[in-house]
Amino acid sequence: MHGMKIEDFSSKREYEIFERAKNQILKCGMEFKTYVRKDYLELDLPNLNDNISDFERLKRHIKNHLNCSNVFCRLPILRKIPQLLREADFKVTITHIPRGVGKTTIIDIEKGDTTDKIYGVAVDIGTTSVAACLVDLYNGELIAKASSGNAQIKYGADVINRIMYSTKGNGLQELNHAVIQETINPLLNKMYMDSGIRKEQVVSFVTAGNTTMSHLFLGLYSNFLRMEPYIPAFVKTPFIKASELNIEVNPETFIYLIPCVASYVGGDITAGVLSSGMWNTEDNILFIDLGTNGEIVFGNKEYLMTCACSAGPAFEGGEISCGMRASGGAIEKVKIGSDYEPIISVIGNEKPLGICGSGIIDLICSMMFAGIIDRKGKIVKNLKTNRVRFDENGIGEYILVFKEQYDLDRDVSITDVDIDNFIRAKAAIYSGITTLLNNLGMDFTMIDKIYIAGGIGNSLNIGNAVKIGMLPDIDQHKINYIGNSSLMGCYLTLMSEDARHKLEEIANHMTYVELSVDPLYMDQFVSACFLPHTDIEKFPSVKKLLDKSI
Template sequence: MAKVKFVPYNKEIEVQQGENLLEVARKAEIFIDAPCNGNSVCGKCKVKIVEGKVSSEKDRHISDDEWNEGYVLACSSSVIGDVTVEIPSNASASMHNMKIEALSGERENKIFEKAKKQILDKGMEFETYVKKDYVELDIPTLNDNISDFERIKRHLRNKLGYNQVFCRLPMLRKIPPILREANFNITITHIPRGQGKTTIINIEKGDTTNRLYGVALDIGTTSVAACLVDLYGGKLVAKASSGNAQIKYGADVINRIMYSTKKNGLHELNHAVIQETINPILSKMCGDSGIDRDEIVSLIVAGNTTMSHLFLGIYPDFLRMEPYIPAFVKPPFIKASELGIEVNPETFVYLAPCVASYVGGDITAGVLSSGMWDVDENVLFIDLGTNGEIVFGNKEFLMTCACSAGPAFEGGEISCGMRAASGAIEKVTIDKKSYEPKVTVIGNDKPSGICGSGIIDLICEMMLSGIIDRKGKIVKNLNTNRTRFDEHGIGEYILVFKEEYNLEKNITITEVDIDNFIRAKAAIYSGITMLLNNLGMDFSMIDKIYIAGGIGNSLDIENSVKIGMLPDVERSKIEYIGNSSLMGCYLTLMSEDARHKLEEVSNSMTYVELSVEPGYMDEFVSACFLPHTDIEKFPTVKELLSK
């Protein structure tokens, strides 16, 4: 046995000799950023051995100076004796992303209002299916001595016309004490099921008919966002987001699927998303708004297919293996108590239906909120999250595909990347003569890293100012101290010197980062191309492009075109619509008509598997350039670069 001590956390754990250091940290509940899930690819799990030794080998992620100072990669190190391990702040940087933040923003509120108006304009009802009724029951006597539940059923039958009333055991246990505490004057929350049937899901003392709440929840691979909604009219009471705690098991769905196959892996992933992420978000929103969790009686959830499986604790490994078969696309209604979600235990959880292994309920919810299912124009919908999903169509057809973009759009696999949260650099400009940058930071805070929108700006500005060539390689011998090269010849650009903000390390972007991002943007562009090719169409036939996802509100459309992520079309056609998945959940929460339309949308989408499409890899490789190997596809960028 060996003792492993982690500083500055002052935690100590006893383990078997030979155990992997990253796994030991996880056992000790010490967060170490490991986007590649311990495959020695990303280099982010760098830690310092301050006392004792581990078995480790130096690789390209560890410089000579760092190696001499005791730095190793936790994922490729084994415990061989008592050891003290220092966790640098950058190795646990994603913990910053785990902080729960209250969402705000006039732009986002306007998007929600627009989505609501769209439902109303189409003649769809916009009201919850959950009902609340205040009832004054007859007090039992020797002459009227029927059971408590029969007393409730009698009242609902005689006063409200429900011939059949149901409730589950947890609710039955709640009835006797509440009736007597309330002197038999209670408010019943119930769900009518047609033909005189209803199911009781909550009972409260007194008249609380003015309080009825639900939650819309988007489970992203990197981030989880939620809004608490007053079900009377759909007013947003609170909004919050957090990093997905599953990130400690890998930044992308493939790494998480692989982790789920390990002993207790599926349980740990399910626990991370529900107990470590969703429940704290719910607690934050309830605390901020003064709402009891038992008052939340409806929950609509959307996520990609892998997140949906992990949310329900369903083994997902077959999603990644040909022929890529999910366990389900449309799960049944589930009670919150079955999942351990801390709302009213009787709350029904509705999970948005998926389409295929890599097109999930987040996309069907996004398409619902976009309204593209009811227009004549040809609409291109692109979700720029940890996975890149694309839908093209109109009210006549919907075709979809998924691109292996990876987590770069949310800061994953980027050395100083982070999601769009407080402290993230979201906008960048660079002076073309001095190569000096100017940055805008979310929350006007001290910069902690750079998010997707900032990375797009940065790469575009570096290209236009001549810091990088069209392959994404940093040009040598520039007259600036912002660029440097390591012993392997890999270049980096220093966006923020640590001395500027009293940081522990510089905020940089390396050639490896740039290459990762170029591959991500190439996956999107080539996916769009293949989808249109399948329909015998081209970019000129696109009438509207909607950009959705967690990339951030500061996405610069012009820069997105300049780097070759989006097609070079008229810019007025392109619009960022925010977290469309969360909006789709909100509409489904408030409208049964919207829920039926959501299911129609999922059933009508035709999925194209790009991995088996002839010519896809050629399209992808061609797009791994700034903006593209064929500059003629980007006439406005060609003109700009020729100046």
């Protein structure tokens, strides 16, 4: 398998994360061999003495040369065979999926030898954002990448609101249309345009999402997910044809949806655990997905415990007045001086259009230490700066970028309401960690490593995340950002049938803890809705810094 190029990624850090995940799979002895195969065939020409049907001729050759006695195909492939064989002088390439010993299913047939051209797509369906990559299945190289907001956002920022909308009239169909026709297919077409690859050449598709996104992707009734006892319609689906969902790839392509675990822990977490490698270590690993559902996994090769804490979309810029995804124009780093003036870094060195999750963490942390906000997250009045203002209702606002600086339509700012939304999101994560560990009779001292995943941005400052009370105050060398682990897991599954089998083992191995029935969780949540926490003794390193800043 060829190595990836740094220029294929948005940053060197993302490249290093990708290489680490790939190497973990290889070190485990797994083979990078996709479940889809391509073989070039030179069939015997028909004559009066050998006048079997075209399909029987094809099957005979496959049996003799590929050792498959049971060959299947669907009607669209059968319709292609007669003319295509003759146009190609009976020299063709079949794309097929072996299904056990001596069995295979043909999903495409082409003229000539095209065995060096085989492509697949990996898609992470997030509640707020969707990311995809187009991959050369022959050598594993990344051909194109694309991402966008999930068009379902107009029906609700979180999964509960979308589930409720899905029960109204044509709501379910609208949500399914939004994620496939308005989000995934445009991303696919953009990648085809960028790469020059035709959709008919894409013969493998792996996707993952939380359990609600997975249901809505398939157009399944999902209302029971939010009702006790929180039962999903499925956790693992059979392979589904792309034509059944109208996805813009080869219509005979099988769609593989990564298995979910429970009502609020989906295939995106299964994929993330795979790519993190925590399933293959004796260390106690804490895996945190900083997405809308705020899923957390704790464990190692012996056990995996998981929960979800409904953090909301703030980590990806949702429900923040000037929030946006970690894409071009997003402020990803912020530092505020004693004069209340900010220094910012913008993704792509473009003009600032808004602020993404990593930038919001930096901003709130800097505002706290600069004295712009108090420990409740409220903007302080009577500061000597034109960057702070209050509306007629007393809601404070800090101006990060004045619109006149870059000829923008509005100032880029953060308000008391935004800060409150973000504090609730970080409190959900911290209280989820605390409650999950408590269920295991463990505490922060027993954590060997923390892996942070999600689309929060490659510039996530771990130290600042600790200072605002989002992550526990432990040795920060133990904490690592591993990027979009769901997309990474989809890629690994796309490239390796061994990884797919391991993935299904992981899903079966995880034990789900329902936080909504644990009274400790709400107590912990309320205590964590403070900067960094109502009990400052839980954050000794932050306490020292705050004492110095007074």
